[in-house]
Amino acid sequence: MIREDRELLAELARLNTAMASLAMRIMDGSASVVEQQNYAHGLIAAGERLWLRAAGMGVAIVEGRQVVVDGSLDRPLSLPAYYGT
Numbered sequence: 001m002i003r004e005d006r007e008l009l010a011e012l013a014r015l016n017t018a019m020a021s022l023a024m025r026i027m028d029g030s031a032s033v034v035e036q037q038n039y040a041h042g043l044i045a046a047g048e049r050l051w052l053r054a055a056g057m058g059v060a061i062v063e064g065r066q067v068v069v070d071g072s073l074d075r076p077l078s079l080p081a082y083y084g085t
Contacts (some may be wrong), residue, residue, distance in 0.1 A: 008053065011046050015039070 025031035051069055 005053070008046065008049050011042070012050075015042055015046055 017037065022031060022035065026036065
């Protein structure tokens with residue numbers, strides 16, 4: 001695993017850990033606007049890094065199968081429905 005992947009996974013884990021306590025503070029009305037904005041900024045930044053990583057791969061993994069992506073990932077990937085038995 002390359003350094004950038006480890007850093008991205010660590011950031012995603014940090015955001016995941018912080019989510020539960022932030023959600024509780026949002027529900028009880030004690031989360032500040034700045035705290036929510038900072039968390040949102042972290043989610044957006046991590047999401048963009050993940051998006052760029054996926055775009056560079058050119059392959060998406062769906063239910064254990066590889067699906068080759070034609071073209072750019074600047075639009076949602078649409079796949080046929082899976083009717084596995």
